[in-house]
Amino acid sequence: GENVEQHPSTLSVQEGDSAVIKCTYSDSASNYFPWYKQELGKGPQLIIDIRSNVGEKKDQRIAVTLNKTAKHFSLHITETQPEDSAVYFCAASSNDYKLSFGAGTTVTVRA
Amino acid sequence: NAGVTQTPKFQVLKTGQSMTLQCAQDMNHEYMSWYRQDPGMGLRLIHYSVGAGITDQGEVPNGYNVSRSTTEDFPLRLLSAAPSQTSVYFCASGRHGTGQETQYFGPGTRLLVL
Numbered sequence: 718g719e720n721v722e723q724h725p726s727t728l729s730v731q732e733g734d735s736a737v738i739k740c741t742y743s744d745s746a747s748n749y750f751p752w753y754k755q756e757l758g759k760g761p762q763l764i765i766d767i768r769s770n771v772g773e774k775k776d777q778r779i780a781v782t783l784n785k786t787a788k789h790f791s792l793h794i795t796e797t798q799p800e801d802s803a804v805y806f807c808a809a810s811s812n813d814y815k816l817s818f819g820a821g822t823t824v825t826v827r828a
Numbered sequence: 829n830a831g832v833t834q835t836p837k838f839q840v841l842k843t844g845q846s847m848t849l850q851c852a853q854d855m856n857h858e859y860m861s862w863y864r865q866d867p868g869m870g871l872r873l874i875h876y877s878v879g880a881g882i883t884d885q886g887e888v889p890n891g892y893n894v895s896r897s898t899t900e901d902f903p904l905r906l907l908s909a910a911p912s913q914t915s916v917y918f919c920a921s922g923r924h925g926t927g928q929e930t931q932y933f934g935p936g937t938r939l940l941v942l
Contacts, residue, residue, distance in 0.1 A: 718887065723870075749929040760832075760918050760933035761871070768929075806870055814859055814878075814922070814929060815886060818870035 719744040721809050723819025731827050736794040738822045740807035743788065747809040750783060750790045751816070755804045764805075765792070797826045830854055832934035834919050840940045841909040849904040849937050851919030858924035860902040861931070864888065864915040871918060877902055878924055909941045 720743040730736045742750075748769035753761035767774045767781045767790065774781050778797075783790040794801055804823050808816040835850045853860065861876035863886075873886030877896040891913060893905040902921075906913060916938050922931035 721870075726868075751930070753933075760935045763930060763932065766930060808871075810929060814924065814931075815861075815873055815876060816863075816871070816920075816931065817887075818863075818872070820868055820870045 719747060719809055719811070719815075719817035721807060721817045721819045723807050723822055725822060726820065727823045727825075729825045729827060730797050732797060732799060734797055736792075736797055736801070736824055736826075738792045738805055738807065738824075739789060740791070740809075740819050741787075741789045742809040742817075744809070744811060745788065746811040747817075748812065749810045750781070751808050752779075752781060752792050753806045753808065755806065755821075757803075761806060794824075797824075799826050799828055802826045832919055832921050832932055834917075834934040834937050836937060837935070838938045838940075840942065841906075842942055843910060845909050846905070846907050847909065849906075849917055849919075849939075851902045851904065851934060852900050853902075853919075853921040853932075854900065855921060855932070856899060857921035857932075858899070859931070860896065860919065860921045861886070862892070862894065862902070862904045863918045863920065863933075865918060865936075866915050874904065874917075906939075909939075911941045913939065914941045915939060 751766035780793040807819040862874040863871040875894040920931040
């Protein structure tokens with residue numbers, strides 16, 4: 718099955734700086750890569766996703782890049798704000814819609 | 829439009845007891861799934877369904893049963909709870925089709941098995 722590795726497990730950044738989270742996947746058939754944000758006591762919330770026919774996607778301060786050859790994808794958050802503090806999960810799936818998740822990254826934005 | 833709802837929010841069980849975690853969605857989504865979340869392990873797929881009357885196993889199905897009698901509801905049953913099933917359980921739903929892979933998660937059920 719699919720194996721998704723996520724790094725780093727924790728990330729502390731100064732407010733206004735950028736944050737980068739990286740994930741690798743093992744199944745070359747994976748074609749959908751979402752990122753979820755989870756705040757304490759809540760369910761994961763989709764923040765951005767990318768499909769295998771696209772190399773990069775942006776949504777305001779958030780961007781995701783995908784390198785299919787190397788089987789890795791990354792989340793970039795620019796101009797971080799205190800409300801960006803949360804746990805972020807990457808995931809991957811193929812046409813079967815079954816999501817395989819990374820272990821998560823706890824992001825702390827220092828004021 | 830309530831999205832994905834889950835009940836209860838929190839439950840304590842004794843070993844060997846049974847219970848059903850409820851999940852409902854009002855978005856007419858074909859695809860529904862159950863995940864469990866444990867510290868340091870992300871979310872792992874338990875069971876999923878691509879439509880009413882159709883269910884299949886995910887990565888960690890042992891100890892859990894599901895059924896899908898309607899499009900809206902996808903309950904998860906623990907037949908004989910074990911301490912290893914202490915976890916946070918999330919239900920998710922989404923459309924089924926190319927380019928429609930987005931899945932939406934409910935708020936979760938925290939389960940403690942003593």
